[in-house]
Amino acid sequence: MRHQGAAEARTGDNAAAVDIDARHELADADRNLRSGRAGKQAVSAAGPPQGAIGSPSGGSAATTGASVGAQQHRAAGPPQGAIGSPSGGSAAATAASVGAQQNASAFGYVDGELRVEAVPFAQIAARFGTPCYVYSRAALEGAFRNFDAAFADLPHLVCYAMKANSNLAVLNLLARAGSGFDIVSGGELARALAAGGDPAKIVFSGVGKTAEEMEAALAAGILCFNVESEAELGLLDTVAAKVGKVAPISFRVNPDVDPRTHPYISTGLKESKFGIAYADAPALYRRASALAHVGVHGIDCHIGSQVTDLSAYIEAAEKMFDLADRIEADGIALAHIDLGGGLGIRYRDEETIDPYEYALAVRRARGARTHRLLFEPGRFLIGHAGVLLTRVLYLKPGETRDFAIVDAAMNDLIRPALYAAWHPVDPVRPRSDPPRRWQLVGPVCESGDFLAQDRDLALVAGDLLAVRAAGAYGFVMSSNYNSRPRACEVIVDGDRVHLVRPRETLADLFARETTLR
Ligand SMILES: Cc1ncc(COP(=O)(O)O)c(C=O)c1O
Numbered sequence: 352m353r354h355q356g357a358a359e360a361r362t363g364d365n366a367a368a369v370d371i372d373a374r375h376e377l378a379d380a381d382r383n384l385r386s387g388r389a390g391k392q393a394v395s396a397a398g399p400p401q402g403a404i405g406s407p408s409g410g411s412a413a414t415t416g417a418s419v420g421a422q423q424h425r426a427a428g429p430p431q432g433a434i435g436s437p438s439g440g441s442a443a444a445t446a447a448s449v450g451a452q453q454n455a456s457a458f459g460y461v462d463g464e465l466r467v468e469a470v471p472f473a474q475i476a477a478r479f480g481t482p483c484y485v486y487s488r489a490a491l492e493g494a495f496r497n498f499d500a501a502f503a504d505l506p507h508l509v510c511y512a513m514k515a516n517s518n519l520a521v522l523n524l525l526a527r528a529g530s531g532f533d534i535v536s537g538g539e540l541a542r543a544l545a546a547g548g549d550p551a552k553i554v555f556s557g558v559g560k561t562a563e564e565m566e567a568a569l570a571a572g573i574l575c576f577n578v579e580s581e582a583e584l585g586l587l588d589t590v591a592a593k594v595g596k597v598a599p600i601s602f603r604v605n606p607d608v609d610p611r612t613h614p615y616i617s618t619g620l621k622e623s624k625f626g627i628a629y630a631d632a633p634a635l636y637r638r639a640s641a642l643a644h645v646g647v648h649g650i651d652c653h654i655g656s657q658v659t660d661l662s663a664y665i666e667a668a669e670k671m672f673d674l675a676d677r678i679e680a681d682g683i684a685l686a687h688i689d690l691g692g693g694l695g696i697r698y699r700d701e702e703t704i705d706p707y708e709y710a711l712a713v714r715r716a717r718g719a720r721t722h723r724l725l726f727e728p729g730r731f732l733i734g735h736a737g738v739l740l741t742r743v744l745y746l747k748p749g750e751t752r753d754f755a756i757v758d759a760a761m762n763d764l765i766r767p768a769l770y771a772a773w774h775p776v777d778p779v780r781p782r783s784d785p786p787r788r789w790q791l792v793g794p795v796c797e798s799g800d801f802l803a804q805d806r807d808l809a810l811v812a813g814d815l816l817a818v819r820a821a822g823a824y825g826f827v828m829s830s831n832y833n834s835r836p837r838a839c840e841v842i843v844d845g846d847r848v849h850l851v852r853p854r855e856t857l858a859d860l861f862a863r864e865t866t867l868r
Pocket of ligand 1: 512514515533556557653655656657658691692693694727728729730731823
């Protein structure tokens with residue numbers, strides 16, 4: 352974890368900024384004391400290093416009360432072996448102690464088997480079958496608190512980017528925790544409202560909003576439309592006039608900052624389809640402020656997803672604050688500045704950004720400005736709270752590579768095939784036999800159908816595997832390809848397991864289709 356943010360704060364050249372930072376650090380220290388956390392280092396950016404979460408290869412797993420306390424604000428992921436590894440000798444953590452660590456890490460080995468909170472994964476598989484998405488309530492709420500608390504002393508609103516995972520129960524838990532929502536479609540609006548989301552905390556992003564979607568959002572009374580083009584502005588004004596309303600807007604501005612992430616999830620570069628050009632913003636704001644059915648509320652950007660480089664965020668924030676000054680110099684007041692989402696998580700060995708570091712950097716870029724700040728994290732809140740539980744169907748040693756064919760496939764989790772994404776995979780009941788190098792592949796008829804490659808595991812057909820860090824962009828991107836029913840989803844809360852979406856049936860697959868008469 353990098354800590355240059357805190358160090359710079361202490362030697363900063365701007366007295367006011369240092370003051371604010373110092374106060375923040377005091378508040379931080381106070382929170383640490385109350386939570387038993389040792390210091391800033393204890394705040395994880397939602398993710399363990401490789402093999403952490405009670406990895407079977409994790410060395411000493413002696414989980415102590417102190418280490419539990421010290422990890423309370425961790426979004427989801429302690430240092431290696433923190434919760435207890437099956438090989439970890441004194442790692443006999445009890446179910447009760449796992450419950451006590453809900454804010455520390457929700458996933459860990461107890462008596463040689465992987466659990467989520469107080470529930471063994473094997474029990475979930477026996478009850479609900481596989482493949483199955485398993486979420487931890489504690490990890491989700493812990494990640495939200497971790498992010499939200501980092502900005503506690505600034506006027507702010509977290510709008511969860513629900514494209515990451517839009518299960519109603521997930522949305523409802525976040526709404527209850529105080530979260531707003533970043534939506535990108537009429538379907539997401541309907542879900543957010545059905546889940547108890549507060550329309551006054553909803554922002555609507557997306558380059559292709561239709562008139563119907565605009566009407567629905569106006570009827571709901573959302574906080575803001577993040578307008579992505581001049582053409583969209585024109586349509587929104589017309590639609591709002593038709594229904595006799597004034598549409599609250601921000602422009603999503605493209606700050607032309609390279610987030611240094613996968614090209615498919617870079618959104619803030621000049622060549623991207625998203626947002627309006629930075630140079631065009633002042634003129635468009637003047638145009639918008641002259642329209643009768645549009646009211647300017649803010650300014651918005653989103654540079655990309657899985658961002659692990661703090662300097663990209665700093666550059667974008669500085670550009671946005673500068674632009675806000677120029678727009679306000681034209682006599683157009685802005686109530687909020689939306690800095691988007693994208694905070695990365697650790698899948699393998701990425702150096703991620705601690706939300707407290709991010710908050711320090713934003714505070715510094717903000718200076719004396721007083722706008723409410725909006726954030727749109729998705730992956731950071733739910734990524735480490737979810738696991739895709741799957742079972743080994745067959746072992747198929749090959750001429751050059753050995754395949755373990757599992758019952759989850761690219762239709763369940765497309766990230767490895769789409770982005771060459773790497774997910775940690777842990778056995779639910781690790782074996783002591785020597786490991787072998789496996790390609791973990793699914794039953795779909797595509798060579799690109801793999802969940803993980805070159806993993807050293809001791810496997811037997813029938814074994815259960817946990818594909819970790821699968822809470823974000825997992826189920827939501829799943830499909831029925833190869834006519835495979837989509838997996839079920841459960842949320843674990845302590846020792847209780849809630850089925851929040853049943854597995855689709857074969858009849859569901861074609862229930863809405865008809866043949867020609
Ligand atoms: C406009 C917008 N906001 C927020 C997000 C959330 O990104 P992440 O899940 O990486 O935080 C996205 C995702 O691409 C997005 O397009």
